[in-house]
Amino acid sequence: MSTTTARPARPAAQSRQRPPWVRAMRTTLWTNALPGLWFWGIALVPVGVATFAIDRVGEVELSIVQFVRYGAMWFPFSLAIVIAAMLLPVHVAHGITRRDFSVGSLAAGVLAGAGHAFVLTVLLELERLLYEAKGWPHVAGLDQDLDLAAGFLPTLGMLVPTFVGGQISGLLVGIAYYRFGGLRGTVALLLTLAPIYLVASAFAVGLWDSGLDLAPAASAALVVVGLVGGATAYHLIARRVPIRAVRS
Amino acid sequence: MSGYPVAARDLTVRFGATTALDGATFDLPAGGLHGLLGRNGSGKTTLLSTLAGLRTPSSGSVLVDGVDPFENARVMGGTGLVRESGDLLSDASVRSNLRLLGDIRSTWHADRADELVDLFRLDRRKAVSALSRGQRSALGAVVGLASRAPLTILDEVYLGMDAPTRQLFYDLLLADVIEHPRTVILSSHLIGEIEHLLERVVILHAGRVLLSDEVDALRAKGVTLTGAASAVAAAVDGLTVVATRDLGATRQVTVFDDLDDARLARARSAGVDLGAVPLQDLFIHLTGEESR
Amino acid sequence: MFEGREPIYVQIAEQVRAEVLSGVLGEEEQVMSTTQYATTYRINPATAAKAFAELVDEGVLYKRRGVGMFVAAGARGRLLAEHRARFFTEVLDPVLAQAAVLGITADQLARHIRGSAADSSAADSSTTDSATEPEGDAR
Numbered sequence: 001m002s003t004t005t006a007r008p009a010r011p012a013a014q015s016r017q018r019p020p021w022v023r024a025m026r027t028t029l030w031t032n033a034l035p036g037l038w039f040w041g042i043a044l045v046p047v048g049v050a051t052f053a054i055d056r057v058g059e060v061e062l063s064i065v066q067f068v069r070y071g072a073m074w075f076p077f078s079l080a081i082v083i084a085a086m087l088l089p090v091h092v093a094h095g096i097t098r099r100d101f102s103v104g105s106l107a108a109g110v111l112a113g114a115g116h117a118f119v120l121t122v123l124l125e126l127e128r129l130l131y132e133a134k135g136w137p138h139v140a141g142l143d144q145d146l147d148l149a150a151g152f153l154p155t156l157g158m159l160v161p162t163f164v165g166g167q168i169s170g171l172l173v174g175i176a177y178y179r180f181g182g183l184r185g186t187v188a189l190l191l192t193l194a195p196i197y198l199v200a201s202a203f204a205v206g207l208w209d210s211g212l213d214l215a216p217a218a219s220a221a222l223v224v225v226g227l228v229g230g231a232t233a234y235h236l237i238a239r240r241v242p243i244r245a246v247r248s
Numbered sequence: 249m250s251g252y253p254v255a256a257r258d259l260t261v262r263f264g265a266t267t268a269l270d271g272a273t274f275d276l277p278a279g280g281l282h283g284l285l286g287r288n289g290s291g292k293t294t295l296l297s298t299l300a301g302l303r304t305p306s307s308g309s310v311l312v313d314g315v316d317p318f319e320n321a322r323v324m325g326g327t328g329l330v331r332e333s334g335d336l337l338s339d340a341s342v343r344s345n346l347r348l349l350g351d352i353r354s355t356w357h358a359d360r361a362d363e364l365v366d367l368f369r370l371d372r373r374k375a376v377s378a379l380s381r382g383q384r385s386a387l388g389a390v391v392g393l394a395s396r397a398p399l400t401i402l403d404e405v406y407l408g409m410d411a412p413t414r415q416l417f418y419d420l421l422l423a424d425v426i427e428h429p430r431t432v433i434l435s436s437h438l439i440g441e442i443e444h445l446l447e448r449v450v451i452l453h454a455g456r457v458l459l460s461d462e463v464d465a466l467r468a469k470g471v472t473l474t475g476a477a478s479a480v481a482a483a484v485d486g487l488t489v490v491a492t493r494d495l496g497a498t499r500q501v502t503v504f505d506d507l508d509d510a511r512l513a514r515a516r517s518a519g520v521d522l523g524a525v526p527l528q529d530l531f532i533h534l535t536g537e538e539s540r
Numbered sequence: 541m542f543e544g545r546e547p548i549y550v551q552i553a554e555q556v557r558a559e560v561l562s563g564v565l566g567e568e569e570q571v572m573s574t575t576q577y578a579t580t581y582r583i584n585p586a587t588a589a590k591a592f593a594e595l596v597d598e599g600v601l602y603k604r605r606g607v608g609m610f611v612a613a614g615a616r617g618r619l620l621a622e623h624r625a626r627f628f629t630e631v632l633d634p635v636l637a638q639a640a641v642l643g644i645t646a647d648q649l650a651r652h653i654r655g656s657a658a659d660s661s662a663a664d665s666s667t668t669d670s671a672t673e674p675e676g677d678a679r
Binding site for chain 2: 020023024026027030086087089090091092093094095096097098099100239240242243245
């Protein structure tokens with residue numbers, strides 16, 4: 001016998017009206033943001049504990065927050081790999097075009113990278129205020145390249161492209177593994193990590209010292225080539241990728 | 249929304265040296281419940297994946313609602329293919345997968361998905377990878393039905409279900425298609441139970457379309473003739489015989505051909521018994537080793 | 541259910557006709573909707589719709605907008621007349637042909653028929669009544 005009764009059609013929810021690329025952006029941003037919040041929650045505990053402990057046993061001589069900057073880029077980078085390698089097939093298999101997924105995930109990557117950069121810059125700023133109040137020197141330390149005296153906007157201006165570069169590289173690494181397989185995906189790392197190299201090289205300080213002391217125009221050019229080139233490569237690789245049936 | 253029509257024109261898909269589809273051509277009208285029948289490895293999943301825009305043809309084309317589905321946002325968004333794998337996040341819970349689909353799919357009906365999860369008694373907290381094969385099949389059915397896509401394709405979905413669950417699935421599917429008319433394609437190599445549910449069937453064999461017709465028309469072409477060997481032999485003279493079995497002096501022959509009533513009446517009066525051929529048997533005869 | 545060689549819609553239509561003939565479905569009585577029929581017997585809705593459309597064309601059923609399908613007035617009588625006519629051509633003629641082959645005379649046949657008719661009317665006198673008079677059921 002029939003197990004159904006006539007059911008009035010439910011009015012379409014808000015999300016249905018959203019264009020597909022916005023839907024893809026929301027799901028991928030969510031995938032990025034939730035572990036990202038955990039990251040900051042978890043990272044702040046050792047920072048606070050370390051600052052407190054060092055103050056107790058000795059003297060605070062350098063910024064503790066600065067050490068989070070590697071994690072704040074590489075952790076979301078690893079999430080971006082997962083997004084491209086695992087969420088792309090699920091999205092396309094359920095009706096989102098590769099083009100819309102690519103645009104949505106790139107937009108989410110930019111937002112996530114910028115968000116992490118913003119949080120880190122704010123934390124550095126707060127730390128600076130604390131250090132000033134306590135009379136501690138807010139510096140990066142001898143072998144560190146971060147110029148903490150640069151101020152809020154220059155620091156943000158350096159961290160945002162760097163972290164966005166991390167996101168784009170992550171998406172590129174993920175899509176290369178998905179499309180070309182393990183061996184070729186690994187060989188391709190030389191190219192798929194290029195956005196990070198290029199953006200980081202643009203700044204004499206930052207994640208590492210490129211040893212290059214570039215004119216501002218040259219730096220900007222490296223950033224643009226790294227980000228736009230990476231995003232374009234990701235879009236082109238994603239655009240025609242066949243979606244295999246995954247074994248679950 | 250009454251569903252997308254579907255067509256393939258000389259569709260060929262190659263993977264390196266293997267040819268998965270070899271010039272497949274067929275049409276399915278908009279709306280209705282249709283079957284894609286083929287043995288394992290006959291190219292069913294490749295064909296369906298191409299229809300859903302998950303891959304491109306090597307040559308030839310597919311048309312869904314009159315257009316190439318590949319990267320067509322409207323048609324891809326209106327197509328719901330459930331492959332046996334489910335295309336879900338296997339390490340995530342049933343609940344978060346369904347939530348994700350609600351975010352991804354514009355046609356998703358969350359209320360319906362919830363009801364179906366309850367009807368199939370699925371544990372929402374379990375990871376997809378921790379589900380049994382039957383439960384995973386049921387989850388596939390939930391995804392296919394709740395997607396309510398104008399082209400809903402269920403690839404091998406009910407194979408993992410036990411008998412009572414399959415019956416539940418057929419009932420739910422039928423009721424759903426009646427309430428929300430659309431094009432539904434069920435693919436399988438086992439259709440004994442669903443023969444009467446289907447309007448048209450496409451039979452795929454070794455990457456080629458063997459048959460594409462209304463189920464009723466196929467049934468009308470198939471007949472078994474059982475009787476004295478000589479009488480049966482005379483009755484089937486000139487017809488396409490797909491199977492012959494001898495039991496002593498009695499012979500049973502399965503014929504697949506255009507049959508005229510006069511010939512059948514003559515056979516009957518010569519003492520030959522006529523019987524229907526279930527679609528499943530016809531499929532087995534047509535795709536058996538001898539036809540290759 | 542639906543084991544025969546005929547298309548399913550033919551079998552469905554035949555089943556409904558048989559129910560009208562036997563009086564299981566009375567005139568002006570509502571029949572199952574296509575949807576109910578499809579879900580009850582697990583058959584393709586389009587197939588069920590085709591069968592019902594054929595029955596409407598034949599005048600066995602008629603549609604009341606927004607309500608459903610009903611057995612037409614006089615449907616049983618018409619079906620009876622048709623089936624009676626077909627009985628002679630489709631059922632009796634082959635029997636007679638076979639009888640001729642076997643050398644059974646018309647006289648022997650008539651005697652046999654009279655004998656079994658007497659048996660069945662003795663067993664249930666109302667059978668022949670209701671078969672000849674459609675209103676017989678109402679009494």
